[in-house]
Amino acid sequence: MSCPELPPTVDLLVVGSGPVGSAVARRVYDAVPHARILMADLGPRLTGQAGLHLGNLPAPERAAAQARSQGRDPETAPGEDGALVKKYADRGTHLLRPRRDDEPEQFAMPAAVMSSNIGGMGVHWACTAPRPLDSERLPLLPGDDLDAALSVAEHLLSVTRDAYPATEAGDLVLKTLGRLFDGDYPVGRGVGTMPLACTPRPGRRPLWAGPDTVLGPLAHAGATAGDGRFRIADETMCRRLLFSGRMVTGALLEHLPTGTEFAVRASAVAVCADALRTPQLLWASGIRPDALGRYLNDQPKTVSSVHVKDGPTAGLAARGTVEFGGDIRDLETGRFWVPFADPGRRNHGQVMTIDTSPLEGVDPALFVGMVWYGAKEIRAEDRIEFSTSEADAYDMPDMTVHYDLTARDLTGAEQARADQEAVAEALGGEFLERPELFPAGSSKHYQGTVRMGPVDDGTSVCDTDSRVWGFDNLYVGGNGVIPTATAVNPTLYSVALAVRAAASISARLIGV
Numbered sequence: 001m002s003c004p005e006l007p008p009t010v011d012l013l014v015v016g017s018g019p020v021g022s023a024v025a026r027r028v029y030d031a032v033p034h035a036r037i038l039m040a041d042l043g044p045r046l047t048g049q050a051g052l053h054l055g056n057l058p059a060p061e062r063a064a065a066q067a068r069s070q071g072r073d074p075e076t077a078p079g080e081d082g083a084l085v086k087k088y089a090d091r092g093t094h095l096l097r098p099r100r101d102d103e104p105e106q107f108a109m110p111a112a113v114m115s116s117n118i119g120g121m122g123v124h125w126a127c128t129a130p131r132p133l134d135s136e137r138l139p140l141l142p143g144d145d146l147d148a149a150l151s152v153a154e155h156l157l158s159v160t161r162d163a164y165p166a167t168e169a170g171d172l173v174l175k176t177l178g179r180l181f182d183g184d185y186p187v188g189r190g191v192g193t194m195p196l197a198c199t200p201r202p203g204r205r206p207l208w209a210g211p212d213t214v215l216g217p218l219a220h221a222g223a224t225a226g227d228g229r230f231r232i233a234d235e236t237m238c239r240r241l242l243f244s245g246r247m248v249t250g251a252l253l254e255h256l257p258t259g260t261e262f263a264v265r266a267s268a269v270a271v272c273a274d275a276l277r278t279p280q281l282l283w284a285s286g287i288r289p290d291a292l293g294r295y296l297n298d299q300p301k302t303v304s305s306v307h308v309k310d311g312p313t314a315g316l317a318a319r320g321t322v323e324f325g326g327d328i329r330d331l332e333t334g335r336f337w338v339p340f341a342d343p344g345r346r347n348h349g350q351v352m353t354i355d356t357s358p359l360e361g362v363d364p365a366l367f368v369g370m371v372w373y374g375a376k377e378i379r380a381e382d383r384i385e386f387s388t389s390e391a392d393a394y395d396m397p398d399m400t401v402h403y404d405l406t407a408r409d410l411t412g413a414e415q416a417r418a419d420q421e422a423v424a425e426a427l428g429g430e431f432l433e434r435p436e437l438f439p440a441g442s443s444k445h446y447q448g449t450v451r452m453g454p455v456d457d458g459t460s461v462c463d464t465d466s467r468v469w470g471f472d473n474l475y476v477g478g479n480g481v482i483p484t485a486t487a488v489n490p491t492l493y494s495v496a497l498a499v500r501a502a503a504s505i506s507a508r509l510i511g512v
């Protein structure tokens, strides 16, 4: 059966509408003048402009939209614990499985989350978008090729290092970080302001970039955008990919509100359904290479906050007040970068200056938030197991995560703690929250589950164009494609790999 509102045949079907699916759709749309593209997502459309970053909405509207992203099962929605930095699920996300109080924090990834909405996690993300460095970078590609793709990704996401105006507090933090850590880097590298995906706005908060920025003109119309070649199907889940031999022929979709199932035929399919649900969909479709769901890695995340009583104020007053609705990012006045380096620094640090003046019970002085992400040791046994008998809330194969930290991972987390203690001391601040290793999954940077490789030897799922081994026209996208151990926030990297996938799809559709 086909759906009366959707085309029964398209050139490209994209499953998932986050930044990565949006990048594939936009690049193919621009490169192939005749291409008809359908992007299907199981989640609802939250805003008229598809994929608008919710940080750009006023607080009450934002909260309502976040609540609609939290999936079908109320037991997996974020708890109302009032914490400014959530350990388990941020607003707008939902846990992979309900939380149990007695479970160990670093085993089996209890904080694994996803977002189910048009735009995916990309309407909730913090927009930190630095480039991967040293051993984080893909050794499978010539360096220039990766850099070219990263430049396109930076353009698609409008990445800038000038998101915030300089403040006295920011200057103090930057100099302090430089004094402590610049000696760890090769000549010409060091700490600096953080590359962020946004457009700076003098006197106001930056305009945050979501998948809408990546989609560009395709985000601005209703269900049909541009010249009718591109459509977004919301609340439309891909249940199964259809294939014959080396060719994917299309997919079985379900419109969730009505339960109507229908098939769409496609010349190429790109599955960009996050690092957990992309392998789930392949598995449900009977595509089960040995590496599928394996090499799962998340970046051990260490978090602390410091109050610098006698320091300069952070600078919010300089750009006006904000309506504080419990989202700490609205109080941010600057973000700084302590980059990864190999050898030298296995953690990647993100340091925020925050004006605390609207916070009850906290003196209005400089508040510094620190988040360190570590590069995890990658192992095949860290994996998702897909059930043959149990189903999840979306009636897809239930997922169980097998995951643990190694001695080396714990040493990295110990270094993160020591770094943050050194920053607090050098700033003359007092910890409001001492450095804490957050539960596994809390970074939301899951990688490796559909990883890229140079040859089809059982240790990878796709080639360096993100094409699934054994298929001519099936592609995967998202953080799951990244095969290296990274500490950097991975979205820019994944969008760059999607730019390469889109070039391969476009060449195929053009018939090159």
Ligand SMILES: Cc1cc2nc3c(=O)[nH]c(=O)nc-3n(C[C@H](O)[C@H](O)[C@H](O)COP(=O)(O)OP(=O)(O)OC[C@H]3O[C@@H](n4cnc5c(N)ncnc54)[C@H](O)[C@@H]3O)c2cc1C
Pocket (backbone or CB within 6 Å): 015, 016, 017, 018, 019, 020, 021, 022, 040, 041, 042, 043, 090, 093, 114, 115, 116, 117, 118, 119, 120, 121, 122, 124, 125, 126, 127, 128, 129, 236, 237, 238, 239, 272, 273, 274, 275, 277, 278, 281, 444, 445, 477, 478, 479, 489, 490, 491, 492, 494
């Ligand atoms: C609060 C928060 C802060 C973050 N901050 C940062 C940051 O600062 N920097 C950074 O790099 N990363 C950050 N991230 C992570 C970042 O958002 C993700 O890396 C990014 O969104 C991944 O993009 P994606 O398109 O691969 O997947 P997603 O954005 O997760 O989108 C996947 C989409 O697939 C859909 N889907 C899944 N299964 C199916 C199916 N079977 N059929 C149809 N649709 C399906 C989902 O509904 C979802 O919309 C953050 C995430 C959160 C939640």
